[in-house]
Amino acid sequence: MNSNHIVENLKKEIENFSLQLKVEKVGQVLEVFDGIAKVSGLSDIKSSEMVVFQNGVVGVALNLEEDTVGVIILGDFSKIKEGDEVKTTGRILEVPVSNSILGRVVNAVGVPVDGKGTIKTDKTYPIEKVAPGVVTRQSVSEPVATGIKVIDAIIPVGRGQRELIIGDRQTGKTAIAIDTILNQKGQNLICVYVSIGQKDSKLRKIEARLEEGGAMNYTVIVSASASEPAAMSYVAPYTGVSIAEYFMDQGKDVLVIYDDLSKHAVAYREISLLLRRPPGREAYPGDVFYLHSRLLERACRRNAKYGGGSITAFPIVETQAGDVSAYIPTNVISITDGQIFLETDLFYKGIRPAVNVGLSVSRVGSSAQIKAMKKVAGTLKLDLAQFRELEAFAQFGSDLDESTKRQLERGKRAVEVLKQLQYAPIKIENQIVTLYALTKGFMDDVSLEKIKEFEAGLIEYSERNAKVFYKEIAESKMWTEKGEEQLKKAITDFKSSFQKAKS
Amino acid sequence: MTVISNNDIARAIYLVSKDKSRAEQSVISGKIVKFLFKKRMLSKASDILSRLNVIINKEEGRVVAKVSSAKKLDHQSKTYLEHILKKRYAAKEIFLDENLDEKLLGGLKIRVNDEVIDLSVRNKIKKLQEYLTKSA
Numbered sequence: 001m002n003s004n005h006i007v008e009n010l011k012k013e014i015e016n017f018s019l020q021l022k023v024e025k026v027g028q029v030l031e032v033f034d035g036i037a038k039v040s041g042l043s044d045i046k047s048s049e050m051v052v053f054q055n056g057v058v059g060v061a062l063n064l065e066e067d068t069v070g071v072i073i074l075g076d077f078s079k080i081k082e083g084d085e086v087k088t089t090g091r092i093l094e095v096p097v098s099n100s101i102l103g104r105v106v107n108a109v110g111v112p113v114d115g116k117g118t119i120k121t122d123k124t125y126p127i128e129k130v131a132p133g134v135v136t137r138q139s140v141s142e143p144v145a146t147g148i149k150v151i152d153a154i155i156p157v158g159r160g161q162r163e164l165i166i167g168d169r170q171t172g173k174t175a176i177a178i179d180t181i182l183n184q185k186g187q188n189l190i191c192v193y194v195s196i197g198q199k200d201s202k203l204r205k206i207e208a209r210l211e212e213g214g215a216m217n218y219t220v221i222v223s224a225s226a227s228e229p230a231a232m233s234y235v236a237p238y239t240g241v242s243i244a245e246y247f248m249d250q251g252k253d254v255l256v257i258y259d260d261l262s263k264h265a266v267a268y269r270e271i272s273l274l275l276r277r278p279p280g281r282e283a284y285p286g287d288v289f290y291l292h293s294r295l296l297e298r299a300c301r302r303n304a305k306y307g308g309g310s311i312t313a314f315p316i317v318e319t320q321a322g323d324v325s326a327y328i329p330t331n332v333i334s335i336t337d338g339q340i341f342l343e344t345d346l347f348y349k350g351i352r353p354a355v356n357v358g359l360s361v362s363r364v365g366s367s368a369q370i371k372a373m374k375k376v377a378g379t380l381k382l383d384l385a386q387f388r389e390l391e392a393f394a395q396f397g398s399d400l401d402e403s404t405k406r407q408l409e410r411g412k413r414a415v416e417v418l419k420q421l422q423y424a425p426i427k428i429e430n431q432i433v434t435l436y437a438l439t440k441g442f443m444d445d446v447s448l449e450k451i452k453e454f455e456a457g458l459i460e461y462s463e464r465n466a467k468v469f470y471k472e473i474a475e476s477k478m479w480t481e482k483g484e485e486q487l488k489k490a491i492t493d494f495k496s497s498f499q500k501a502k503s
Numbered sequence: 504m505t506v507i508s509n510n511d512i513a514r515a516i517y518l519v520s521k522d523k524s525r526a527e528q529s530v531i532s533g534k535i536v537k538f539l540f541k542k543r544m545l546s547k548a549s550d551i552l553s554r555l556n557v558i559i560n561k562e563e564g565r566v567v568a569k570v571s572s573a574k575k576l577d578h579q580s581k582t583y584l585e586h587i588l589k590k591r592y593a594a595k596e597i598f599l600d601e602n603l604d605e606k607l608l609g610g611l612k613i614r615v616n617d618e619v620i621d622l623s624v625r626n627k628i629k630k631l632q633e634y635l636t637k638s639a
Contacts, residue, residue: 010635017634019627024619041617066508 029053029084030068035229036274037071039086045069048128050093054084058109060093060235063275070275072231074109092128095239096121097246102190105207105221108236110243113223114207125246127238131297138303143368144255144312147183147425148176150355150418153377153435154384155340158368159189159253160301160310164332166317166324167342171354173316175422176340177257178206180314182213183425184255189312190247191219192256194240197233197263200225209423233267241298241311248302248309256299260316261292265328282327292328293335338362351419357384370477372432379439380414387411406444413443416451429473430459433466433487442491446498454498461494462487509547513554517562564595569614571602573623576611588615 027041037059042051051059051071057080063070073080074093095110098121105114112119140158157163165173181191193210195203203223210216220243224236237258244254258264265288272285280286292315299313317332322343324333333339338361347354369377386407393400394408417438420426426434434455437443446454463470469483469490479487520531539545560567568588570576576584585597592615604612609624 013635014631017631019630021620021622021626021630024621025617026614026619027617043617067510 025088027051027069027086027088029080029082029086031082032073032077032080034270034274035073035077035231036271037073037077037080037086039069039071040067042069042086042088045088046090046092048092050089050091052087052089053080054086055079058093059086060231062271063277072234072271072275073229074231074235075229077229092126093235094124094126095242097123097125097243101220101243102218103216103220105203105223106239107228108222108224108232108239110239123246125242127235127242128294129242129245129298131294132300132302132306136300136302136306138301140301140364140368142253142301142310143365143370144180144189145183145187145428146176146180147427148179148353149420149426149431149434150353150357151176151340152369152428152431153373153380153418154357155338155355155360155362156365156369156373156377157312157338157362158301158365159312160299161338161362161364161368162296162299162313162315162336163362163365164315164317164336164339165342166319166329166333166339167354168319168322168344171342171344171347172352172422173318173342174202174206174259176342176353177259177314177316178209179423179425180255181210181219181257182215182423184218185214188253189218190244190252190254191215192222192240192244192254193219194222194224194237194256194258196224196236196258196260197226197267198223198259200227213423230267230270233264234271237261237264237295241295241313244311245298248311249307251308253310253312255312255314257314258295258316260318261332262318262328265291284327288328289331289335292332296332296335337364351415352422353420355418357381357418358388370428370473372473372478373428373435375478376432376435376439380435383407383410383414383439387414409444410438410441412448413446413451414438416448417443417455419452429470430463432473433459433462433469436487437491440488442495446495450502454495457498458491458494462490465493466490509551510554512544513551513558516551516555517558564593565598566592566594566596566615567598567600569600569602571604571607571612571614571623573603573605573607573609575603576601584611584613588613 025042025044027039030038030040042061045061045064047061047064049061051061053059057073057075057077059071059073061069061071071086096119097110098119101119104112104116104119107113140160142159144157144159146152146157151157165176167173177193181193184191193206203221203225207216207221210219222236222240222243224232240256240258244256247254265284268288268291269284273279273283277285296313296315299311301310302308315332315336317329319329320326324330341356341359342354343356344354346356366374387410390404390408390411393404400408417434437458443451443454466487469479469487472479472483516535520528523531539548566588570584581599585599588594588597607623607625610622612623613620
């Protein structure tokens with residue numbers, strides 16, 4: 001490109017430029033503190049309207065008072081001075097969206113922070129939107145394959161569902177979310193991971209892990225780190241769901257993970273208190289419930305008439321010492337369609353993922369579960385429930401009758417089978433094979449320590465020797481008698497060779 | 504408890520002293536000062552006064568327009584400007600508060616209350632810059 005060409009281009013651009021001068025409403029900054037600005041003037045401003053400060057930093061007007069406006073500052077507030085000019089924009093806060101945002105890390109206002117250059121965008125989406133109405137919705141019918149046995153079998157999640165992941169610190173909440181993202185390769189599910197108030201080092205680790213697993217191709221990370229002002233943390237989940245809505249509007253299925261909403265509530269509490277809104281229980285403002293309900297209500301499965309697509313939400317909430325009856329956990333539990341409850345005790349017993357099967361539920365997911373899985377999971381659930389009931393008697397050992405002993409042994413094996421390593425998602429077909437072998441009693445005479453080994457070997461063996469079964473599952477989501485026969489044969493064959501090799 | 508704002512006081516002052524004769528007004532003014540003293544609000548007097556000013560201007564249809572320009576405006580453009588502003592704000596009177604600002608390079612910038620109409624050359628150049636850098 002020579003200089004002439006550039007000049008010509010420039011000329012053309014300048015000719016195309018039409019100056020649109022508008023009447024602007026301006027105000028003056030009265031005071032700035034802790035990410036909040038009090039601004040005078042700005043008559044006719046709308047609630048949650050975007051404003052622009054003199055140095056280009058944007059803010060959102062949250063408090064509209066008689067002659068001042070309380071604005072949260074999204075960005076560096078150290079350069080905003082008293083007396084600075086503030087302009088209204090007439091729009092509510094927006095994020096730039098485009099398909100090229102996939103694989104990127106952006107901050108709460110959609111600006112890339114991964115050092116990979118600017119993102120070319122053609123559209124902006126408002127961060128606050130009214131959730132899709134009743135007529136546009138459809139009930140959940142497609143599964144989200146998490147690749148985690150306990151979840152896929154007992155607490156299945158459907159596309160469009162809101163499933164809470166709840167538990168104490170260090171119980172593997174994020175691990176479940178990351179495993180789910182890693183398992184979505186080739187599943188036509190775009191993932192948005194929203195990190196709220198997390199350590200930057202943790203986020204970096206997650207990003208590297210996703211990159212390594214090839215998951216960044218279909219993932220967007222929205223980051224509001226702990227070092228950024230509370231306003232960024234407050235906005236981040238809405239940004240995440242707006243990005244998700246952009247993809248849903250193209251008829252795609254999206255999974256959004258909010259990690260975590262307790263920090264989001266804390267950030268909102270900080271903002272509310274600074275804006276002098278009256279505090280309520282645990283000093284949270286009166287509208288924390290609405291804060292989360294309007295966010296999670298935007299998760300939906302839209303029917304084909306309105307363009308299809310879905311947003312599945314995995315909110316994460318951290319509890320303190322297993323207390324699920326605190327304010328935020330109860331709120332979010334009541335909003336979501338079920339929860340995955342993780343426990344410290346189980347975690348240290350070596351049951352990982354530390355899912356408490358008794359307290360975890362999925363209220364709508366079972367209708368999305370594939371038929372074959374439903375069949376094996378039904379008996380598994382029963383086995384585990386009976387096991388929990390009898391567990392207290394386990395120490396009596398020899399005094400128990402035959403059937404109780406059998407149930408105890410089955411339960412122990414079920415717990416063992418449901419253990420799973422991190423970053424090792426398992427294909428749904430393989431999960432069905434293992435659970436089939438378990439529930440039909442093929443594992444009852446395998447010793448507990450050998451279960452994991454048996455499972456790995458079995459999967460490998462049946463993948464080779466029960467091809468009909470695998471094909472049937474892939475095609476019709478259910479097995480026929482022929483496939484079942486073949487699988488049974490494969491399991492018995494493998495078992496005899498397994499036991500021979502050991503003895 | 505309802506809080507009485509400075510704005511409320513200014514409005515009250517305006518209403519009591521409206522349509523009163525000179526003599527009456529001076530009595531009222533004395534009472535107002537006494538009232539403010541009693542309520543320990545004399546320190547807020549300047550704020551109340553400026554609010555009173557705004558209220559009076561609004562009620563009497565007076566509009567103060569702050570006009571900044573790079574060069575001094577001639578008489579003709581001033582009357583034209585007054586005419587236009589009168590129509591826009593449905594005002595009876597327009598006060599032009601003129602300022603000279605070399606940085607505008609050319610054109611005018613008009614400010615009425617919190618509304619700004621920026622017709623300066625500097626703003627136009629800025630807009631052009633935004634447009635050119637955005638499309639690239």
